[in-house]
Amino acid sequence: MTSAAPSAPVEIELKLATDADGLAALSDAPELDGQSSVRRLDSTYFDTRDRRLTARGITLRVRKIGRRYVQTIKTAGKGSAGGLSTRSEWEWPVDGPKPDLSVIDDHSVIGLIGLVRPQELQAVFGTRVRRATRTLEFGGARIEVALDDGEVVAGRRRQPLHEVELELLAGDVDPLYELALALNRRHTLSIDPRSKAARGEALANGSAPQPKFQSSIDLPDDVTVDDGLALILGNCLTHWTENLPAVREGSDPEGIHQARVALRRLRSALQLFRPVIGAAEIEPLKHRLRALGNAMGPARDADVFIDEMLGPVATAMPQETSLAVLKQAAEAWRREGYAEARMALDGPQATEMALSMGHWIALRGWRQQPYSPTVEWLDRPMVDLADQLLQRRLRAVLKRGRGFANLPADARHEVRIAMKKLRYAVDFCAPLYPSPATKLFFKHLKRLQSLLGHLQDQAMTEAALGHLEGGGADAKLQRAVGLVAGWHAHAMVDLSTRTNAEWAAFKSAKPFWHV
Amino acid sequence: MLTILVANRKGGCGKTTIATHLAAAFANGGLHTALADTDRQRSAIGWLKRRPKHDAKIDGHDWTKSIGKPPKRCDRLVIDAPAAMRTSRVEDLIRAADIVIVPVLPSTFDEAATARFLKRIDALKPIRKEKTGVAIVGNRMRPRTRAGARLESFLANQGHFVAARLRESAIYAELAADGRSLFDLTTKRAAALAEDWDPLIAAIERSR
Numbered sequence: 001m002t003s004a005a006p007s008a009p010v011e012i013e014l015k016l017a018t019d020a021d022g023l024a025a026l027s028d029a030p031e032l033d034g035q036s037s038v039r040r041l042d043s044t045y046f047d048t049r050d051r052r053l054t055a056r057g058i059t060l061r062v063r064k065i066g067r068r069y070v071q072t073i074k075t076a077g078k079g080s081a082g083g084l085s086t087r088s089e090w091e092w093p094v095d096g097p098k099p100d101l102s103v104i105d106d107h108s109v110i111g112l113i114g115l116v117r118p119q120e121l122q123a124v125f126g127t128r129v130r131r132a133t134r135t136l137e138f139g140g141a142r143i144e145v146a147l148d149d150g151e152v153v154a155g156r157r158r159q160p161l162h163e164v165e166l167e168l169l170a171g172d173v174d175p176l177y178e179l180a181l182a183l184n185r186r187h188t189l190s191i192d193p194r195s196k197a198a199r200g201e202a203l204a205n206g207s208a209p210q211p212k213f214q215s216s217i218d219l220p221d222d223v224t225v226d227d228g229l230a231l232i233l234g235n236c237l238t239h240w241t242e243n244l245p246a247v248r249e250g251s252d253p254e255g256i257h258q259a260r261v262a263l264r265r266l267r268s269a270l271q272l273f274r275p276v277i278g279a280a281e282i283e284p285l286k287h288r289l290r291a292l293g294n295a296m297g298p299a300r301d302a303d304v305f306i307d308e309m310l311g312p313v314a315t316a317m318p319q320e321t322s323l324a325v326l327k328q329a330a331e332a333w334r335r336e337g338y339a340e341a342r343m344a345l346d347g348p349q350a351t352e353m354a355l356s357m358g359h360w361i362a363l364r365g366w367r368q369q370p371y372s373p374t375v376e377w378l379d380r381p382m383v384d385l386a387d388q389l390l391q392r393r394l395r396a397v398l399k400r401g402r403g404f405a406n407l408p409a410d411a412r413h414e415v416r417i418a419m420k421k422l423r424y425a426v427d428f429c430a431p432l433y434p435s436p437a438t439k440l441f442f443k444h445l446k447r448l449q450s451l452l453g454h455l456q457d458q459a460m461t462e463a464a465l466g467h468l469e470g471g472g473a474d475a476k477l478q479r480a481v482g483l484v485a486g487w488h489a490h491a492m493v494d495l496s497t498r499t500n501a502e503w504a505a506f507k508s509a510k511p512f513w514h515v
Numbered sequence: 516m517l518t519i520l521v522a523n524r525k526g527g528c529g530k531t532t533i534a535t536h537l538a539a540a541f542a543n544g545g546l547h548t549a550l551a552d553t554d555r556q557r558s559a560i561g562w563l564k565r566r567p568k569h570d571a572k573i574d575g576h577d578w579t580k581s582i583g584k585p586p587k588r589c590d591r592l593v594i595d596a597p598a599a600m601r602t603s604r605v606e607d608l609i610r611a612a613d614i615v616i617v618p619v620l621p622s623t624f625d626e627a628a629t630a631r632f633l634k635r636i637d638a639l640k641p642i643r644k645e646k647t648g649v650a651i652v653g654n655r656m657r658p659r660t661r662a663g664a665r666l667e668s669f670l671a672n673q674g675h676f677v678a679a680r681l682r683e684s685a686i687y688a689e690l691a692a693d694g695r696s697l698f699d700l701t702t703k704r705a706a707a708l709a710e711d712w713d714p715l716i717a718a719i720e721r722s723r
């Protein structure tokens with residue numbers, strides 16, 4: 001059981017990562033003109049041995065500032081969409097370098113922490129930072145800019161830390177994003193959703209950044225279209241930014257996959273809600289998303305090919321040496337793909353996309369369109385809009401799937417694409433319809449979609465094999481390509497009957513938005 | 516709110532001592548704490564009546580006639596269960612709890628009865644489904660005694676482990692008489708004994 005969320009001072013800041021050179025360039029940046037003051041900040045982060053504070057999303061730190069010690073408690077942020085984090089933060093002066101929970105006078109914080117006996121607290125990691133801060137007036141807001149240069153230290157492990165923090169002291173978030181976007185045009189910046197505490201915790205555990213799956217969208221059932229859009233798009237953007245560390249440093253291919261899924265979700269959400277958002281708002285955003293998605297395509301294709309296409313054939317025929325040759329070629333292809341994806345994600349476009357998207361969501365860009373009858377939708381209940389969107393997408397699937405059992409492959413592709421669109425609509429809107437009917441419909445949808453998905457894998461395999469075969473000079477490679485192609489062509493025959501049965505089951509599932 | 520039930524079929528194994536101590540530990544940590552007594556002997560309520568005014572505040576609830584509603588605005592609710600209780604009532608209490616604390620005395624403990632009790636609790640749905648945890652406390656332990664070692668191996672065979680070991684000390688009887696706990700004292704001796712409780716408190720807090 002958890003206590004109610006406390007009402008606490010909230011910190012709104014945009015955090016961007018850079019490197020030593022980037023930081024040096026930033027300290028001379030004309031945008032950041034102004035008196036800066038430099039301080040050394042040495043912080044130690046504490047937790048119980050069983051990491052109860054981390055488990056509750058609480059960080060506890062004691063920071064030495066000059067001769068003073070300040071104890072700070074922060075709660076987990078509400079997402080990191082577009083680099084923006086909003087967290088509750090409390091501070092108390094303490095007598096020494098050790099934390100002292102008895103000074104906490106705010107009962108909501110005590111309830112959050114629960115009972116922690118003083119001797120349970122131990123230092124887990126620390127940060128040593130040289131922080132140069134200045135306060136700017138920018139676009140009507142007061143913003144504190146902090147350039148952090150230092151390291152995270154956990155036992156014998158250390159990791160450099162170079163960050164820019166833009167904290168909103170007064171005014172709107174709008175100028176906060178404007179400033180970040182302006183800086184990103186001239187400097188090497190990237191989005192790192194992890195707090196210093198999260199990085200320290202990972203360093204202390206020696207764990208690489210993990211891929212993150214999408215979190216469920218908390219849509220209250222009476223949410224308006226306006227608020228619903230902000231929640232849905234924010235959820236997709238967070239899904240994207242949270243996977244960036246895993247793509248950059250992690251070794252799990254799931255990281256790239258999730259980042260790509262997140263991009264696709266973003267694009268699909270824009271597409272689904274296009275009638276209310278307005279085409280003019282959508283096009284520039286979609287363009288950016290597509291460019292990034294394309295850069296990640298080969299990495300993902302190579303992963304699927306090696307794990308799902310080549311894998312089963314190689315396992316079934318361990319003696320077949322030609323498959324090893326093909327595997328080698330595919331691995332080289334995968335390495336290239338990963339290099340391309342990482343480059344795109346480290347480049348300025350990726351940061352620009354996240355910041356512009358975050359900015360647009362924070363501003364509620366869909367509210368900026370000229371008046372039209374559709375704009376009135378924004379203040380109506382999301383569920384009314386969802387009813388219509390879901391119905392429209394279901395109709396498209398049923399229309400394309402007419403006479404399903406006898407449809408040729410290319411017509412089934414059309415069905416697959418319509419299904420995918422329906423799937424996204426259901427993904428985004430299902431939280432509005434919490435009922436067993438929703439779950440049941442979703443189950444049938446997913447089953448059918450996964451079977452139809454093999455169609456796509458098949459097409460991709462053909463393309464991948466063509467690519468890997470090259471000029472067809474290598475006889476071994478050619479043999480391997482033939483084996484893999486044959487294997488999966490045969491599997492498709494088998495799948496066809498199952499797909500027909502799933503189609504029938506899906507058609508008879510009751511649409512959950514019909515009450 | 517986190518609900519902690521202290522239960523065992525045997526009398527005198529330390530249920531009231533543990534329930535009152537836990538309540539005092541939470542209250543001293545600044546948490547809004549309630550102590551509910553379900554035992555007709557009302558020893559937890561008596562302890563609360565004797566409790567000095569200046570000690571950390573604990574809300575008392577008399578649940579001896581019937582199980583009351585969970586108090587409002589409460590962070591921790593500790594329930595002191597009686598020795599003999601109808602199965603259905605124990606089950607109701609366990610359903611309401613996040614964690615069940617079972618004190619066991621190594622010196623006098625009856626293997627067959629404890630095994631029966633643990634088996635019965637383990638079979639209850641919330642515990643089977645791991646919604647409710649079980650923490651066994653070895654009470655009145657004398658370090659490095661054969662009885663202690665026997666208790667541990669016996670519990671391991673039942674698929675349980677000892678979450679905490681509380682030493683035997685005459686101070687517990689004195690504290691009971693004063694309506695106080697180790698957590699209300701600032702002496703070195705009290706602090707040393709209070710350390711026995713840390714693993715139990717951590718186990719409870721983890722169950723949140």
Ligand SMILES: Nc1ncnc2c1ncn2[C@@H]1O[C@H](COP(=O)(O)OP(=O)(O)O)[C@@H](O)[C@H]1O
Binds near residue numbers: 527
């Ligand atoms: N660790 C301990 N060391 C010494 N005496 C203890 C200890 N725990 C409990 N006692 C004493 O044992 C007696 C029974 O304890 P009590 O908590 O009333 O048991 P229950 O509620 O299970 O009947 C009390 O006199 C209590 O002071």
Ligand SMILES: [Mg+2]
Binds near residue numbers: 530531532554558
């Ligand atoms: Mg008792």
